[in-house]
Amino acid sequence: MRIIVTGANGFAGREVVIAALRRGHDVLAVGGSKAVVVPGLLRSITMDLCDIAAVQTLMLEEFPQAVINCAALATIDGCDREPAKAEALNIDLPRRLAQLSFHVGAKCIHLSTDMVFDGETGRxxxxxxxxxxxxYGRTKAAGEVEVLKYGREHAAVIRTTLLNGNSGTGDRGLHERLFKDWAAGKQTPLFTDEIRQPVSLSNLADAAVELCERPNLSGVYHWAGLEPLSRYDMGVKVAEHFGLDPEKLIRAAQRSDVPQLGPRPRDLSLQLHPLAGKLRTPAQPFADQLNELRIPRGTETWYEQATGRKVVRLLEKGIDF
Ligand SMILES: NC(=O)c1ccc[n+]([C@@H]2O[C@H](COP(=O)([O-])OP(=O)(O)OC[C@H]3O[C@@H](n4cnc5c(N)ncnc54)[C@H](OP(=O)(O)O)[C@@H]3O)[C@@H](O)[C@H]2O)c1
Structure with missing residues (x-):
């Protein structure tokens, strides 16, 4: 299948490209500010996806069978700083991709977020x-509406959550942010009363590509890992997985300890039904997600000293881990 992946340099997008290649698809990876480098990737371009005319040219020239949109302004702070860009990337771009996908008969898969909810109820x-x-959540929620408006039977929105995995930059993943603190000698405060349902990057990527392959699956879906966990519990599990002492590295905190943080969703746990019953890709328990994590670059020496274990780094062509 000919698939365009936008946001292909991003935390999620890069893994989506890898999954699509692994599953035998012909991938055109679209980067924004820099070229996309992924082992085995034959076709990539860079372009400004806010240029809607250029997006149209891309879609009409490529005539893809599927598009997976991983481009976004994907942080709360980023959207607050640049609201016009948030609207362009999180609303206008998905609208245009869905319209053009409908026009060329392509499946349009759009990544969205659990942050469309306020976290009051969970599940x-x-x-x-x-x-x-x-x-951020408002623009993502509006983007979902646009995608489905223009391609209800051809489009699927995947609301997902905290991404658990290895990033090219070494500072995006859940464990990578913890390791950065720990290697700097800091103890990390983690909330016991904030719940998320982390998902493995590679598992999310497989689910997104499988949705392209399954013409009958469309609409809004939730995809995450199997377990809702507090941030504190996640940290403890990460530390224990790597043979580190959570008591030394993590401090239990409550949201009320940090009143200046402003409003944050309390419980963004998601029900995975009905997608979990339809995909061949299984949702993963947290323990399986941990097995995919690598020691982040730059923290090896600290880790070896802290645990007495040797870090063996496998060289992978094109991956700068
Ligand atoms: N990260 C999470 O924990 C998380 C959780 C839930 C949902 N999500 C959703 O997952 C999706 C991907 O998130 P992410 O964390 O992977 O985001 P990300 O790492 O920030 O990646 C977004 C990508 O969008 C590209 N982009 C931005 N502006 C562009 C433009 N004008 N033209 C072309 N490309 C542009 C960037 O390309 P360049 O780098 O090449 O400039 C960037 O790599 C988003 O829809 C987000 O809402 C993420």
């Missing part, structure tokens, strides 16, 4: 109404 069903607390 959100895919039919629950969005109630975002921030501009």
């Amino acid at each position: 959100y069903a895919n039919t629950a109404s969005p109630s975002p607390l921030h501009l």
